[in-house]
Amino acid sequence: MSTLEIRDLHASVGNKKILHGVNLKISSGEVHAVMGPNGAGKSTLSAVVLGRKGYSISSGSVLLDGVEMLGLPTWQRAVAGLHLVLQYPTEVPGVMLNDVLSEALKGRGRDGDIARLDTLLKTEAARIHFDEKFLERPLNVDLSGGEKKRNETLQLSILKPLFVILDELDSGLDVDALRDCARRVMDATEQDGLGALVITHYSRVLAELRPSKIHILVKGRIVETGGPELADVLERDGYAAFTPEETVEEASTSDPMGLNLFP
Amino acid sequence: MPVLTPDAALSLGATWSQVRQSAHERATAASFPTTDEEIWRYSRIGELDLATFTVAETPTSITGLSDAVTVTQVSASAVALDPALTDLFSETTSSDLFNSLNLAHMDVIVISVARGVVASEPIIVTHTLNGEGNIYFPRLVIDAAENSEVTVVERFISNDGVRSLVVPVLDARAAQSARVRYLAINELGDKAWQIGEHHSQGHRDSDTLLATVALGGDYARVSTAARLLGQGSNTRQVALYFAGGTQMHDFRTLQEHAAPRTTSDLLFKGAVQDTAKSVYTGLIKIHNNAKGSVAYQTNRNLTLSHGAWAESVPNLEIETNDVKCSHASTVGPIDxxxxxxxxxxxxxxxxxxxxxxxxxxxxxxxxxxxxxxxxxxxxxxxxxxxxxxxx
Known part of the structure; x- marks a missing residue:
């Protein structure tokens, strides 16, 4: 049993403070959702946990089984067991999927999986209806939005991290692709004990990825944590219900936050 | 040292010697280039002192020969030439110093493919240039007759530490519907210089490829000009260049459309590391008769070290409206x-x-x-x- 714990995390981009003390704890096999409106800090949270450049962290901790991840380079966090499924997977011209996975597995000392990587790729590709011809393409190059997310899910299934952050998995996904990707993630939580942190704006994805806990992130703080029923509240009332009082007025004039989120 | 004086050339009594003689005269008359000229801007031409080099015959080996091709080698010291080949040089009147020097001193290789013949094996021409202080003038002519096909690779090799200069010229001619593919590979040592030219002429419905891979040399320059002379002809120019240490790679490109419905595509990709430099300047030139033509030009550069430097200057010169053109250029670190x-x-x-x-x-x-x-x-x-x- 592993745990990923985010403690009092404060982070900024340039002079702008985005995260104002985020607390969250997730264990193996669990699915948690972090939901929030635009600008709440959702993408910042995923970037900071993986150590992307361009963010400064003023205080807090990201602990994987009690080991501090902040300060480690991104690749070491990944090798330690953290994984990020990107909202917009990057195209890397000329770099082949199997080369990247070989190197990634090498860093984890999984020589056996390197030896049978071709078989693994084909098996996992079939499981999520990812056309085998895409295995021969450079990473994400000329893939549709749906194929890119299948490709991300494929990598997740081969690398088998302890925890994955799924950043807006549903953006750009049609219903079929969303179901394929989400079911593969759910299988991994049940079979491999994967812990999944689902970062999302909309509740649509939660019909497939069934979280046991939902955290509402507004203006860089988790303002509410509850069970799946929170999604229903959001569906009905929007984020306005969770917006801190002193900011409601501002939100209603400058930014229609919480309105028309679920048309 | 085989230098043809006008008297000696005349004594040979052939058009062949006249080619060399007039080239020699043009070379003598030409002024030495400076970086004030746009085509030599950013270059290291100011460091070159030709007087410190001695003309030498180019040591060349050729593999991949077959019945499909005719290969004729004529070294600079040869006194006579098959009269049929003199036609290949009759129209050369370039006043450029290095082109003229090459013509005056050239060791010629002519690769001819007869009408309708497909040479399936690539022909590999290897120049091994290890003479200290030598200057070499190889000239490779690829003469592909109507509806023929040939692939030629030209390798330039020398050892590190050898100070030499090679001034090569490629002259590729694709007759109607001919397919010519050419690849130059620069594997020169770290003290070698190269000032080279690639020229192609594509006639009606022909297809030409001029490819370059540049890894070696201290200063290595290639000017590559693809000319589309017949309607429906197509050409591609591609290059990979990668300079490290204090190397400099220097490319000047031309895509010239002089006939209707011609297409050209250029992709040059380079990287510089350490304190190396690279230059790319390219021109798409479309004449007013080249209606319906399509031209693409892409140059991308990676700067892998803070001290490395790359320049990229794409240009268009278009005399007709009925064309499709695009150019793109980037210089920057890894994404x-x-x-x-x-x-x-x-x-x-x-x-x-x-x-x-x-x-x-x-x-x-x-x-x-x-x-x-x-x-x-x-x-x-x-x-x-x-x-x-x-x-």
Missing amino acids: EDQLFYLESRGVNPDVAQRLVVLGFFDEVLAQLPVGNLATSLRQQVANKLSIGVGA
């Missing part, structure tokens, strides 16, 4: 998002950078005319990368 993506899979940064750089070049390697060479060239690029060495 941070690409690196983050690979690192977020657990790939260490050195390996990630190597993968991205090799991936960057793959687009060019995939277009080289000889597939199995691409593998070894890719390995040479990998070996040269200083990223991740000792990691």
Whole structure:
């Protein structure tokens, strides 16, 4: 049993403070959702946990089984067991999927999986209806939005991290692709004990990825944590219900936050 | 040292000697270039002192010959030439110093493919240029007759530490519907200089490819000009260049459309590391009779070290409206998002950078005319990368 714990995390981009003390704890096999409106800090949270450049962290901790991840380079966090499924997977011209996975597995000392990587790729590709011809393409190059997310899910299934952050998995996904990707993630939580942190704006994805806990992130703080029923509240009332009082007025004039989120 | 004086040339009594003689006269009359001239801007021409070099015959070996092709070698010391070949030089009146010097001193290789013949084996021409203080003038002529096909690879090799200068000229002619593929590979040593030219002429419905891979040399320059003279002709120019240490690679390109419905596509990709430099300047020139033509020009450069420098200057000169043209040029470090993506899979940064750089070049390697060479060239690029060495 592993745990990923985010403690009092404060982070900024340039002079702008985005995260104002985020607390969250997730264990193996669990699915948690972090939901929030635009600008709440959702993408910042995923970037900071993986150590992307361009963010400064003023205080807090990201602990994987009690080991501090902040300060480690991104690749070491990944090798330690953290994984990020990107909202917009990057195209890397000329770099082949199997080369990247070989190197990634090498860093984890999984020589056996390197030896049978071709078989693994084909098996996992079939499981999520990812056309085998895409295995021969450079990473994400000329893939549709749906194929890119299948490709991300494929990598997740081969690398088998302890925890994955799924950043807006549903953006750009049609219903079929969303179901394929989400079911593969759910299988991994049940079979491999994967812990999944689902970062999302909309509740649509939660019909497939069934979280046991939902955290509402507004203006860089988790303002509410509850069970799946929170999604229903959001569906009905929007984020306005969770917006801190002193900011409601501002939100209603400058930014229609919480309105028309679920048309 | 085989220098043709006007008297000696006349005594040979052939048009062949007249070619050399007039070239010699033009070379003598030509002024030495300076970086004030646009075409030599950014170059290191000011460092060159021709008087410190001695003309030498080019040591060349050729493999891949077959009945499909006729290869004629005429060294600069030869006194006579098959009169049929003199036609290949009759129209050459360039006043350029290096082109004229090459004509005056050339060691000629003519590769001819007869009408309708397909030479399936690539012909590999290798120049091994290890004479200290030597200047070499190889000239390769590819003469592809109507509806023929040929692939030629020209390799330039020398050892590190050898100070030599090679002034090569490629002259590729594709007659109607002919397919000509050419690849130059610069594997010169770290003290070698190269000032070279590639010219192609494409006649009606022909297809030409001029490819360059430049890894070696201290200063290595190639001017490559693809001319589309017949309607429906098509040409591609591709290059991979990678300079390290204090090397400089220098490319000047021309895509000239002088007939209707012609297409040209250029893709030059380079990288510089350490304090190396590279220059790309390219021109698409479309004449007013070249209606319905399509031209693309792309130059991308990776600067892998803070001290490295790359320049990219694409240009268009279009005399008719009925064309489709695009040009793109970039100079910059490895994309941070690409690196983050690979690192977020657990790939260490050195390996990630190597993968991205090799991936960057793959687009060019995939277009080289000889597939199995691409593998070894890719390995040479990998070996040269200083990223991740000792990691």
